[in-house]
Amino acid sequence: MKLAVQVKVVPDAVQASALERTLPAVNHAATWVSAVSFERFGLKGGVRVLRRLCYGELKARGFGAQAAQHIIKRVADAYTTLRANIRNGNLGREGSKRRRKAESKPIAFRPHAAHTYDDRCLSWNYDAQTVSIWTLDGRIKNLRFACSPGALKQLAEHRRGESDLVKRDGKWFLVATIDIAEPQVFEPRDWIGVDRGIVNLATTSDGHNYQGRRLGRYRRWQARKRAELQAKRTRSAVQLLKRRARREARHAAHVNHKVSKTVVAVAERTGRGIALEQLQGIRERVTVSRDQRARLSSWPFHQLGAFIAYKARRSGVPYLEVDPAYTSQKCPVPWCGHTARNNRPTRDTFHCRRCGFAGPADVVAGINVRDRAGSAWVFVNRPDPAPV
Structure with a gap:
């Protein structure tokens, strides 16, 4: 069973400056990749073709190899989700105003929208309650985070996969995925x-x-x-x-x-x-x-x-x-x-x-x-x- 655990990131002035420079740049690059994908393929762009078209430019903009791959995959996943929503009728019937609006322009990413980090770009130190994270200014080590003892225990025992960095109301957060085993459902007496x-x-x-x-x-x-x-x-x-x-x-x-x-x-x-x-x-x-x-x-x-x-x-x-x-x-x-x-x-x-x-x-x-x-x-x- 997959759940999300949110922790508050507590950067100092230098670390906050690096994060503030990185997240908008990542989302601006994702918006550019989305525009390229929409211009070439409409809503049907895939990861492989986007890598061939955009990987070199992303590297030239200062993104590391893993960060560039994540930006491309994030854009491809966004279009996959959009196609699924259209197919399932979540954006209305064909010809509806909401559906036409979604189909007529590329997906845009907000400057402080959440960005995904895997274990190569983000590592956790649960004992010290710090993380090491990639930014455009280099890797930041000893970036502190705060959470409850229960959330810390869940992270240490069950965290799996990727984590999202997001800024909301002037505060920084990391949203991590935990995977816990589901207990067997008992037979109800009533x-x-x-x-x-x-x-x-x-x-x-x-x-x-x-x-x-x-x-x-x-x-x-x-x-x-x-x-x-x-x-x-x-x-x-x-x-x-x-x-x-x-x-x-x-x-x-x-x-x-x-x-x-x-x-x-x-x-x-x-x-x-x-x-x-x-x-x-x-x-x-x-x-x-x-x-x-x-x-x-x-x-x-x-x-x-x-x-x-x-x-x-x-x-x-x-x-x-x-x-x-x-x-x-x-x-x-x-x-x-x-x-x-x-x-x-x-x-x-x-x-x-x-x-x-x-x-x-x-x-x-x-x-x-x-x-x-x-x-x-x-x-x-x-x-x-x-x-x-």
Whole structure:
């Protein structure tokens, strides 16, 4: 199982100057290679032909052999990803504005976009918490980094492959890939159904409710600040808007991490699996009023599901996604099962019109998700029929 570990790089003045000179130069060179590739081959350039066309020029610009190879491979990988996104329809249908824009110009790399280093260009000293890294000013040794003891232990034991150098908000970071063994998934004795929402970020079938009111207030406050900055229309306002957007995303990710960590810990402790609704494409299926559109679009439900999924895999907890149809309208009583829209008279309450069962609507949805997961798990893990 591959995960990313981020550490903060703490350079001195000389080291920071070398890094500041190197990263924009690397990305400028990658943009040039991308333009050459697009002019010659459109979106179909490969590593071999780009090496033949661009390797000599990159060497003449002062890049080492390994650095030049990485720049070329990075450009080729970017076009491979773009072709895959177009093929899979992630940029819209043929002729759509977004797809035409992506197909009409070469890929450009931001000046401080992350650049990849392999073990030849970047080596780690975990005991001293330093790295040795290639730059245009020569190799920098004893470049310090800072991280938690847990992250340092993960790096020392499980780091594999390449690492990315990135500058964000004036700070330098290294993002390393670790490869840890996945534990075997245990057989669940029951399931925890999780209903995701906007007012309540997550509600479990046990009745635990993780409310989103604080996150909602924070997002509304950020929206007011964005409106004030957008009205100024200055370059500094635009830069501040980008910083605020990243800060808001980090805050939402922090909240989702806390919720997902708690849900997985409860499932692991009680020997149960975790079941969520399949919510792919919900923004296209659901119609909301104009004043609710921004709230729905900024709802981080997919990120919460992804966090729960990878934390469950890391802990060996069974994980399933089930059909979300009518989970908030179906009565969870086994002998009833009545499904009707008027079973949910308000957003927060459920009241079955047939048997009279009542309760919080989100908890009822979590119970229905749990019951569907039990049936789905039995179906998926049923033994194959004996050959005739």
